[in-house]
Amino acid sequence: MEAYDLNTPIDVELLLARHREANGWMQLSRAISLVENAAPLDVVIPQADRRVHCVGVTGPPGAGKSTLIGRLIAAYTETGARVGVIAIDPSSPLTGGALLGDRLRMEEYLNCSGVFVRSMANRGSRGAIAAATHNVARLLEASGSFDIIVIETVGAGQTEVSIAALADTVLLVTIPGLGDAVQTIKAGSVEVADVVVVNMADRPGAAEAARHFKLSFGRALPVLQTVAIDGRGVGELKAALDQRWEQLSCDRALDIRRSKAATAEAAWIAEEWVRACASGFDSDASATQRERVGSILKEAHTTWHD
Numbered sequence: 035m036e037a038y039d040l041n042t043p044i045d046v047e048l049l050l051a052r053h054r055e056a057n058g059w060m061q062l063s064r065a066i067s068l069v070e071n072a073a074p075l076d077v078v079i080p081q082a083d084r085r086v087h088c089v090g091v092t093g094p095p096g097a098g099k100s101t102l103i104g105r106l107i108a109a110y111t112e113t114g115a116r117v118g119v120i121a122i123d124p125s126s127p128l129t130g131g132a133l134l135g136d137r138l139r140m141e142e143y144l145n146c147s148g149v150f151v152r153s154m155a156n157r158g159s160r161g162a163i164a165a166a167t168h169n170v171a172r173l174l175e176a177s178g179s180f181d182i183i184v185i186e187t188v189g190a191g192q193t194e195v196s197i198a199a200l201a202d203t204v205l206l207v208t209i210p211g212l213g214d215a216v217q218t219i220k221a222g223s224v225e226v227a228d229v230v231v232v233n234m235a236d237r238p239g240a241a242e243a244a245r246h247f248k249l250s251f252g253r254a255l256p257v258l259q260t261v262a263i264d265g266r267g268v269g270e271l272k273a274a275l276d277q278r279w280e281q282l283s284c285d286r287a288l289d290i291r292r293s294k295a296a297t298a299e300a301a302w303i304a305e306e307w308v309r310a311c312a313s314g315f316d317s318d319a320s321a322t323q324r325e326r327v328g329s330i331l332k333e334a335h336t337t338w339h340d
Contacts, residue, residue, distance in 0.1 A: 069166060
């Protein structure tokens with residue numbers, strides 16, 4: 035097997051070219067592994083020839099996100115569409131490992147032509163997505179191998195607003211009977227949701243939950259009901275996602291959204307850079323906080339341009 039040095043610049047374009055020539059997933063998987071293990075700043079993803087709808091699926095644990103994504107995979111592949119899935123799993127705070135259970139729950143789709151599922155550990159990243167997810171999603175788009183990309187978060191509650199800085203459409207999946215937990219969802223994910231699904235709609239209270247969400251937003255957006263386990267409502271969900279993509283693509287809305295996402299990512303990189311510079315910085319004990327901040331920013335600026 036060919037070896038790659040993770041400390042040298044990554045020739046992503048070469049790996050993508052090999053992927054297209056091979057017409058398989060091995061080279062793409064290798065490229066993702068390199069991107070995943072590199073610092074986000076060190077990776078340059080080539081511009082995609084064709085933009086692809088990136089859907090971020092978020093919501094509380096146990097809402098059936100993986101099952102619903104599986105049904106969406108089936109719905110899209112039935113039309114000949116190619117689907118790329120990035121499934122984020124939580125890392126153990128002790129070992130750093132992850133079960134990567136989302137891949138297991140989508141196992142029946144792994145051998146489908148035109149379906150690629152990649153599990154990633156969030157490695158303790160703040161929010162519900164892994165730090166490398168931005169670059170991996172852009173890599174999938176640049177590969178030219180997909181018509182839609184789906185990202186499933188770990189189900190971390192209101193911290194999942196981080197998905198809004200990446201996805202073109204945020205799909206919030208919830209279930210009936212959450213009670214007071216709805217307030218927690220409203221405090222975070224609902225604020226960035228573009229489409230809402232009340233899954234497990236065969237349970238009591240589904241219609242009431244859907245009405246509650248419609249009244250809670252203060253803005254118009256689709257609120258749908260599904261039963262992912264048997265596929266009910268998935269066709270309507272696919273139609274809503276397709277309509278959303280068509281609307282984004284018809285004007286500058288997609289450009290604006292992606293520009294804001296790129297700015298948010300740049301801000302995150304800048305924050306990480308300043309934090310790294312501050313970790314090894316020693317300031318005078320008598321210095322004021324303003325002086326400490328100024329010194330850290332000066333150090334960050336100097337090292338950035340070195």
